[in-house]
Amino acid sequence: MTSPGARPPGRNSFRLEGPSIALDPRIHAFRPDIADLALAGQVFATHYVKPETWRCVGPSVMVRRSPEKTDEAISQLLLGEEFAVLDVGGEWAWGFCRHDHYVGYVPSAALGRGGPTPTHVIATPLALIFDNPDIKSGITGRLPMGARVAAMETNEEGFIRTARGWLHPRHIMPSGEARADPVAIAEQLTGAPYLWGGRAGDGLDCSGLVQLSLGLCGIFAPRDSDQQAAALGKQVAAGDLRRGDLVFFPGHVGLMADGERLIHASAHWMRVAVEPLADVVALLSTERDPPTPIVKRL
Numbered sequence: 668m669t670s671p672g673a674r675p676p677g678r679n680s681f682r683l684e685g686p687s688i689a690l691d692p693r694i695h696a697f698r699p700d701i702a703d704l705a706l707a708g709q710v711f712a713t714h715y716v717k718p719e720t721w722r723c724v725g726p727s728v729m730v731r732r733s734p735e736k737t738d739e740a741i742s743q744l745l746l747g748e749e750f751a752v753l754d755v756g757g758e759w760a761w762g763f764c765r766h767d768h769y770v771g772y773v774p775s776a777a778l779g780r781g782g783p784t785p786t787h788v789i790a791t792p793l794a795l796i797f798d799n800p801d802i803k804s805g806i807t808g809r810l811p812m813g814a815r816v817a818a819m820e821t822n823e824e825g826f827i828r829t830a831r832g833w834l835h836p837r838h839i840m841p842s843g844e845a846r847a848d849p850v851a852i853a854e855q856l857t858g859a860p861y862l863w864g865g866r867a868g869d870g871l872d873c874s875g876l877v878q879l880s881l882g883l884c885g886i887f888a889p890r891d892s893d894q895q896a897a898a899l900g901k902q903v904a905a906g907d908l909r910r911g912d913l914v915f916f917p918g919h920v921g922l923m924a925d926g927e928r929l930i931h932a933s934a935h936w937m938r939v940a941v942e943p944l945a946d947v948v949a950l951l952s953t954e955r956d957p958p959t960p961i962v963k964r965l
Contacts, residue, residue, distance in 0.1 A: 900963035
């Protein structure tokens with residue numbers, strides 16, 4: 668790992684020459700000075716590096732477009748999730764999120780190497796961390812839906828001890844388990860604040876809500892709404908809406924709660940809202956350019 672512009676040392680460093688091809692920079696990690704080794708021969712960079720896998724060690728951290736605290740947040744990394752580090756410069760690490768390959772910068776202090784593999788995921792909007800396996804004990808913190816933890820011990824009541832404290836069994840589920848209904852998960856998050864770049868139970872954007880809800884059902888979803896529209900489901904007629912259908916607008920996405928209502932993280936309401944799809948269409952409409960939603964069915 669090196670600062671930008673310096674030659675990375677060691678056997679994981681390569682210098683290649685050749686033509687570059689167009690790749691989506693959101694999910695392909697390359698800069699003029701350094702790129703993911705997997706992209707050698709596809710893009711030109713001064714050096715190519717094999718990524719090192721680190722994990723998020725805080726409840727969550729925003730992934731940013733550049734190594735600046737004030738720059739735009741483009742996604743979010745949650746506790747226990749992996750981040751493939753390609754470069755460390757100063758207080759920032761550059762690489763990509765392992766779960767969806769989304770590229771960006773995170774504070775290096777939010778990452779750690781090694782440690783146990785997570786065994787459970789938070790499956791409620793927020794999970795309380797108890798001092799002891801007792802709901803009457805003190806609370807030392809909270810974890811958002813989507814955060815991942817490693818169980819160190821389970822008592823007779825099902826409480827799980829983690830490195831941070833004890834979690835109630837109703838707040839978590841095994842990592843390999845999948846829920847059946849992504850809409851039911853999204854409905855749990857009704858009222859959660861809208862957060863640009865967010866994808867956790869305590870704040871999310873429209874595509875983050877979809878990614879989180881589908882992910883807890885064992886369905887992979889890309890990070891952004893245009894990527895989701897290209898990758899998920901089969902298109903159906905807009906007049907044949909069912910619970911669970913994905914409805915896409917330019918730059919926006921939501922899940923149908925039933926044949927008429929959409930659940931979505933709304934920047935207008937600044938929260939996750941359930942409202943008639945017709946109202947969403949009207950809100951997004953202009954006199955000259957009414958939106959035409961695209962409906963995809965999983």
